[in-house]
Amino acid sequence: MGRAWDAVTDPTIGFLVSRSRWTRIGRMMPWIVLSTPLAVLSYFLVWWVPPFEQGKVLWYLVFLCLFQTLQTCFHVPYSALTMFISSEQRERDSATAYRMTMEVLGTVVGTAIQGQIVGGANAFCKAQVVDEPGVFNASASPAGADANVSHACLDYTKQAYMVASGVTCAIYVLCAVVLLLGVREYDCSPSPSAKPLSFYRGLKLVMGHGPYATLVMGFLFTSLAFMLLEGNIALFCTYSLSLAGDYQNILLVIMLSATLSIPLWHRFLIRFGKKTAVYVGVTWAVPFMVLIACVQSSLLVAYLCSVAAGASVAVAFLLPWSMLPDVVDDFRVKNPELQGHEAIFYSSYVFFTKFASGVSLGVSTLSLSFSGYVTGSSVQPPLVDFTLRILVSPVPIVLIFVGLLIFRLYPIDEQRRQGNRKLLRELRNKQPDSETDSMETGTVV
Structure with a gap:
């Protein structure tokens, strides 16, 4: 729903x-x-x-x-x-x-x-x-x-x-x-003489851009981890924690925690950088994933883990879309003669996000099917409990660490980001006054 x-x-x-x-x-x-x-x-x-x-x-x-x-x-x-x-x-x-x-x-x-x-x-x-x-x-x-x-x-x-x-x-x-x-x-556009980019050529150039490929692959694994957790949390609360009547409240706590955490993570990434925010924010959920998989039935622990998980979910929501413009700027610096590639970056990322959602659903469905899960039954085989605990803890943790290892290869740090900003500003300053006037900074209301 x-x-x-x-x-x-x-x-x-x-x-x-x-x-x-x-x-x-x-x-x-x-x-x-x-x-x-x-x-x-x-x-x-x-x-x-x-x-x-x-x-x-x-x-x-x-x-x-x-x-x-x-x-x-x-x-x-x-x-x-x-x-x-x-x-x-x-x-x-x-x-x-x-x-x-x-x-x-x-x-x-x-x-x-x-x-x-x-x-x-x-x-x-x-x-x-x-x-x-x-x-x-x-x-x-x-x-x-x-x-x-x-x-x-x-x-x-x-x-x-x-x-x-x-x-x-x-x-x-x-x-x-x-x-x-x-x-x-x-x-x-950084250059008034920039040429429009065809879709097929743009797709080839975008997918071949190293920082973008690293960003997509890193968040593909971390997003898949959180999707597995969110997709199985209802069944986990029902059949593993015996909290069938509280799982809706637990989901609500996760989303409220994510909502309140996004402004805090935004200030964190401004102060310490985006790569640091990824490492700290994503790994923040790991201890609580271990804790929730080890308990049998505790409403207090479930709510505590939900608050912590929501804080990490906020990072999964915020950081990909915050880092994507930096990748687009890096591409512009290397290809100032091209324009019209922004939608390709964003549409490709949306595709990979939906792909991760489909993989998460397929893995969960197949795993539960092999464990003997019976749809609609109030009593499930013991193997279902074991499978749900695997899907909400060990598997997401492994995926998180794989994603973080990929992020170590992500080349756009704060120094490079500021360098790209300076280069793009120099390119725009070379434009005629009429073009420059039309690029005044937007106001956030």
Whole structure:
């Protein structure tokens, strides 16, 4: 259910206003404008129950895939806007920190909204009572009452999911409008004579850029570690810690901790550097992963580990998007005659992020299947408990250390980053005054 609420989290960046000259609508905004209404419609149809029985699976498969595709069409230009709102690294880092804070907060708000609306339907079904008489009579005919109760619960649940999806769509549109009206792009090209880059040539150059390949591979392993933890935490709390009624609160604590930790990590990376923030922030979760796998059933320990895990999740949210603009700047320094490569960097990274999500889901599903997991059963074989403990502790820890070893090869430290900043500024200063005036630094509101 959490992935469905990505619809809420993506558009919540509309707080940046650029003081630059409004020369055109930009390269990114048209994709956002075109994808938003179609994404909203496809998301709503995912939760709508069609009036036919045959072909329901195909219906949901088509619209779910369509929604994911349109969401990607929104998310890639939305993320790449970071490169078009300011040419200053510090301001882009600040914008990224605000953006990721709003995304995580959006996940929390979206989960809370759907939880409250759908929770009301579940409460209705448990009570098996309606306010208006005549809908069903539980004392008149037990069999008929059961049928009426089941039908009423089903209708009420359908309505609740439709209302929840409608609220989500409204938030999506509202945030997209704020984004459209609140953000203006401007040309950040280091050279006025830069030539447009074709997609295939750009993809070849981007994937062959050493710092980008290192960054992607490092975060591919660390992201996979946290995805395994988050993807199995509900089953782990249910069958290993016997905390079936508390796992939703544990997930909420993780996301709240991540939301509150992002501004702190932002200040940390400004003071100590981004590579240091990666090492400290990602390894922060390792002792707590070991602790949570060793306990049998302790709600206090579970909440403690959730707070610590949320702090590391904040690093996994913030640092990739904060370091990606540095890689783009490094590419610009080495290829000042090219332009139009920013979206390739961001779209490729989104691809690898979704790839890590798919690998995480596949590994978890296969592992649980081999361990004898029975869907819907309240009692699972002992091997399931062992498998869940492996998936939330040893495997993520190994993946984290592999990712950190790859990061040792990441060449863009603070010295190189500041050097690239100086070189790009020198390139921009060579442009005509009219071009320079249109590249004034954006203001973060």
